[in-house]
Amino acid sequence: MKSVLYPGSFDPPTNGHLDLVQRASNLFDRVIVAIGTNIEKHPMFSPEERVELMCECCRDIGNVEVVSFDGLTVNALERYRGNAILRGLRAFSDFEYELQMALMNRSLKDGCETIFMMPTANNSFVSSSMVKIAAYHRGDFSQHVPSAVATAMHKKIMENSR
Numbered sequence: 001m002k003s004v005l006y007p008g009s010f011d012p013p014t015n016g017h018l019d020l021v022q023r024a025s026n027l028f029d030r031v032i033v034a035i036g037t038n039i040e041k042h043p044m045f046s047p048e049e050r051v052e053l054m055c056e057c058c059r060d061i062g063n064v065e066v067v068s069f070d071g072l073t074v075n076a077l078e079r080y081r082g083n084a085i086l087r088g089l090r091a092f093s094d095f096e097y098e099l100q101m102a103l104m105n106r107s108l109k110d111g112c113e114t115i116f117m118m119p120t121a122n123n124s125f126v127s128s129s130m131v132k133i134a135a136y137h138r139g140d141f142s143q144h145v146p147s148a149v150a151t152a153m154h155k156k157i158m159e160n161s162r
Contacts, residue, residue, distance in 0.1 A: 003030040004115065005082035007073045010035050011043045012149045013054050014131055016123035020088050023117065025061050032080045033058065035068045044132055044156055056148045074109035084113040090124050 004024055010017055010033070024031045035050045045053065047068045058064040069076040077085060085105060087098050102114035118124070126144045134141040135153050142150040 001029040003032060003080070003082045004028045004084050004086045005032045005034050005073070005077045005080060006086040007034040007036050007069075007076060009038045009041055009043065009128065010050050010054055011041065011045055011128050012131060012145055012153055013050070013057050014123070014126050014128055014145050014149075016088065016090070016119045016126045016144075017054075017128075018057055018146060019119050019123050020086065020117050021058060021064060022061060024086055025063050028083075029063060031061075031064045031086075032082055033064060033066045034073070034076045034080065035066065036073070036076070037070055044153070049152070053149055053152055057146045072108065074105050074112055077105075077109065077112065084115050086115050086117060089116050089118050090127065 004027075006021060006024060008017065021031055021033060033054055035047055035054060037047060043050075051066050051068050054066045058066060065080075067076075067080060069079070073085060076082075085102070087102070089095055089098060098114075098116065105112045105114060119126075131141045131144050131153075135157055141153070145153070
């Protein structure tokens with residue numbers, strides 16, 4: 001059984017993330033969406049909330065498992081028995097960082113392969129960070145995230161504005 005680990009902070013999950021999950025689910029027997037903690041980011045949602053949101057968004061895709069992890073991606077790859085790491089490339093500017101990360105992962109775990117997928121054109125400019133900025137400034141971000149995520153973001157923003 002071929003499994004791919006799709007790691008990320010997914011804060012929040014976007015339509016671009018789900019596009020990659022859906023397309024990867026057609027290529028692999030199992031897609032493991034691994035929600036990690038990135039110490040460089042300030043999350044809107046807790047890891048538990050992100051797992052819950054991603055589970056809701058992926059509920060109709062039968063071969064997707066959503067997990068959370070702390071630490072190195074290569075350790076999560078081993079723990080969840082993934083065969084490769086999946087990463088999305090939105091623009092050429094993403095490539096240098098993603099290449100460095102892929103090479104570091106391979107140096108940490110011999111044989112660790114990374115597969116890059118490009119989003120569909122309508123998701124190529126969307127990032128979680130941009131969606132959060134639009135949301136915090138009361139812009140209409142709803143077309144870039146699943147409806148369950150938009151609802152959760154509106155609720156979180158209302159809670160934080162009190």
